[in-house]
Amino acid sequence: MRIEVHGVEPAVPAAAPALDFRLRVHADAPVRALTLATQLRIEAAARDYDEDARDRLQGLFGPPETWGRTLSSLLWTRTVTHVPAFTGRAQATLTVACTYDFDVAAAAYLHGLPGGGVPLRFLFTGTVFYLDGDRLQAACLPWDTEAEHLMPVHVWKDLMDRHFPRTAWIRLERDTFDRLYAHRVRHTLLGWDDTVRSLLETSGG
Template identity: 80%
Template sequence: MRIEVRGVEPAEPAAAPALRFDLDLRARHADADAPIRALTLATQLRIDATGRGYDEQARERLKELFGPPESWDRNLSSLLWTQTVTHVPAFTGATRTPVTVPCTYDFDVAATKYLHGLPDGEVPLSFLFTGTVFYQDGDRLQAACLPWDTEAAFRMPVTVWKELMDRHFPRTAWIRLERDTFDRLYAHKVRHTLLGWDDAVRSLLRTSGG
């Protein structure tokens, strides 16, 4: 099975942010005419961080992930984005199928930190596929595993992810706090009669000189 990634767009409709990657699937020459009854396709999606360059601004924003720029030769590495399973219906020869990838603005997730940290350009992605193909061989239904080296590369524009986040979280970002930290922040907000959480955080940033 040969698989190629043809494009990406926001998944619609979607209550939560997600991207839809369109895959072209084509049976190899030897079994191109064999009817495929079903395909269970498992996809591991990785960010190949070594596959692009970074300017000074990007290096500063990604310091939390990869350390100071002088250590990037050792620390720059591939990041797991997600894993998902897609059930592809019957086809013969070739077909196109979407793979839906949920996205989050949780900054405890390494992929989110990376995608948010890129000012522009493209995100080098690696799609690693495993799965089971069910195909017709005469009167018999046969099953075969996808070869271990079934994979595809794709370069996603950074703007696709950023526009998706802007659509679902306009002018906002999300961080998770421990309960006692939240309680202290809430007490600070009440004590200084601040109207909102942004006001509370800004007042602390002013105090610290940030």
Template identity: 75%
Template sequence: MSVANASPSLRIQVRGVEPAEPAAAPTLRFLLRIDASTRAPIRALTLATQIRIDAPARAYDESDRQRLKELFGEPGDWGRTLSSLLWTQTVTHVPPFTGGTSAPITVACTYDFDVAATKYLHALQGGEVPLRFLFTGTVFYDDGGLLRAGHLPWDTEAGFLMPVEVWKELMDRHFPRTAWIRLERETFDRLYAHRVRHTMLGWDDTVRSLLDTNEG
């Protein structure tokens, strides 16, 4: 195998998104269309993908702005603080093809509210999430009977508008009517002691009692 400075040009588009089935944990599958500039056989493609939420690329109503204050600060400062967010990074191995092919990118999702992307997606009430897919990787291709390898150009990328409802329905499927927060053990012990002391049946009752007391 020899190494070439330039590989066949690849055009990559994101055509859709769907829940991955079956999946024990919440997972989305983004559907790619990959087209090569040559009919030479592509022997393999190792595709590294960084997915970013292009937050400045959509509009926000007042409710969105209030719910996103933890991420971006006061709405009056958004001209300075509103920026893109890293969602995830993946590596996909695409099998041989000639001309063009379809391939999925699988993205594991989390409901961990310590993750900025989760806070952002949870805060939105509707509309679409502007995503940027930034691709790097190595393409192995046939060149006159020789196997060559080349790298994808640094500016290989694609945009995609993901409906917010896709993510919310996925979370509802795996965590129906619930959300998750992580507590320090000392805080949990105090919360548990409060629950036992007041003979409360569940964690919702425990937290509601504290909220009601504070709001009262």
């Protein structure tokens, strides 16, 4: 069995941000069903980075002079896709939920790229169900079933802009949030942007 990734687009309709990767699945024999488990990884070492990108990604990989040993593959997600019966070739959609939580390494990486492409590797496992005469049989996908795809960075960024226009998200410990909220109330600030700006101005940031 051979699997190719031949495109990506925003999932619609979607209450939360997600991307649909379009798959082509090729099989030599008729397939009754396919349960496809996918590990999606970002091959960060497979592309070049300009000075702007190196500055923005130091939080993930450290100083650029250490990237020879720290620039590593990042796990984006794991997902399961069910493909119905087909003969020869089938189209399938692999849906990947996306987050703007910068504590997630994949989101921090994608946000940090100013442009270009994101080298992705899809590692597939799963179970193929097929007929052997009148008997339904099951077989595991070979361990080396995988695919590569270069996703334009703007696909992810456009998706985030659609769901979170002109905003970004950070997660705070509850005690930190309570102190921030107290600062907002104490200084009668209108919103969270005003609250954070007041702290940045006080610190000279």
